[in-house]
Amino acid sequence: EAQVTQNPRYLITVTGKKLTVTCSQNMNHEYMSWYRQDPGLGLRQIYYSMNVEVTDKGDVPEGYKVSRKEKRNFPLILESPSPNQTSLYFCASSFDRAGANVLTFGAGSRLTVL
Amino acid sequence: GENVEQHPSTLSVQEGDSAVIKCTYSDSASNYFPWYKQELGKRPQLIIDIRSNVGEKKDQRIAVTLNKTAKHFSLHITETQPEDSAVYFCAASIIQGAQKLVFGQGTRLTINP
Numbered sequence: 001e002a003q004v005t006q007n008p009r010y011l012i013t014v015t016g017k018k019l020t021v022t023c024s025q026n027m028n029h030e031y032m033s034w035y036r037q038d039p040g041l042g043l044r045q046i047y048y049s050m051n052v053e054v055t056d057k058g059d060v061p062e063g064y065k066v067s068r069k070e071k072r073n074f075p076l077i078l079e080s081p082s083p084n085q086t087s088l089y090f091c092a093s094s095f096d097r098a099g100a101n102v103l104t105f106g107a108g109s110r111l112t113v114l
Numbered sequence: 115g116e117n118v119e120q121h122p123s124t125l126s127v128q129e130g131d132s133a134v135i136k137c138t139y140s141d142s143a144s145n146y147f148p149w150y151k152q153e154l155g156k157r158p159q160l161i162i163d164i165r166s167n168v169g170e171k172k173d174q175r176i177a178v179t180l181n182k183t184a185k186h187f188s189l190h191i192t193e194t195q196p197e198d199s200a201v202y203f204c205a206a207s208i209i210q211g212a213q214k215l216v217f218g219q220g221t222r223l224t225i226n227p
Contacts, residue, residue, distance in 0.1 A: 035217075040123065042203060043158070043217040059115075059216075090157065101207075102148070103215070105157040 002027045006091050006106035013081055014114050021076040021109050023091035029104070030096040032074040036060065036087040037108075043090065049074055050096060081113040116141040118206050120218025128226050133194055135221045137204035138186040144206040147180060147187045148215075152201045161202075162189070191223075199225045 004025045013019055025032065033048035035058075045058030049068040063085055065077040074093075078085060091106040117140040127133045139147075145166035150158040164171045164178045164187065171178050175194075180187040187206075191198055201222050207215040 040219060042120070042219040045215075101146075101215075102160050102163075103150075103158075105159070107157050 002104070004091055004093055004104050004106035006089075006109050008109060009107060010110050012112045012114065015082055016080050019078050019081060019111075021078075021089060021091075021111070023074045023076065023106060024072050025074075025091075025093040025104070026072065027093065027104065028071065029093035030071070031101070032068070032091065032093045033058070033103075034064070034066065034074070034076045035090045035092065037090060038087050046076065046089075078111075081111075083113050085111065086113045087111060116144055116206055116214065116216040118204060118216050118218040120204050120221055122221060123219065124222045124224070126224045126226060127194055129194055129196065131194055133191045133198070133223055133225075135189045135202055135204070135223070136186060137188070137206075137218050138184075139206040139216075140185065141206070142182075142185065143208055146207050147178070148205050149178060149189050150203045150205065150217075152203065152220075154200070158203060194225045196225050196227060199223060 007022045030051045034046040035043040037043050044060045046064050047066040049055045052071050055066050089109045092103040094101045094103050120137045148163035151161045152158040162173050162176050162178050164180050175192045177190045201220045203220050204218040205215050
């Protein structure tokens, strides 16, 4: 089944404790991206990647890191989480060619930072 | 960069009535406008999209209209049903780049029986 898989789905952590949210897709998509969803703010892009070893900042990259060492994986790293990073996070992927850039989203990861 | 404004933030309609959600965008270069639906506790999923070379697109009870001159586009749902209750997001981008997709703030649509 074609899908984007995120883990963990739920996480409660404390300020300053490094964490990684994994994202994996099995559709051979070139493009992958991380979004955070907050009430009243919609989906805001954190980072995106056009292909292996190619990443770039989205609209809200502060406090996050990413890497793209393999085409299928795009982990989101919070080096020192803070309470304002409490949010619902979505990974998404798509092909990167005209007319084929429909996003497939993962199930979401709800993160709480105390 | 692109900025997408979406209204209203919440919308409540009686079952069977129509619902309209409106979005405006700022970048005249944008030419791809998708709509995503997010049911409670689920992931967003594409329900319909429109490209700038057409003014309207329909898919059963759902339609999207685009006014490029005014830089706004709208989602129309007719004969609403309980399963239409969800959060709807509009977005805009340049067609070649998924990376440029900018989302609106979302509209929570509630269908009252």
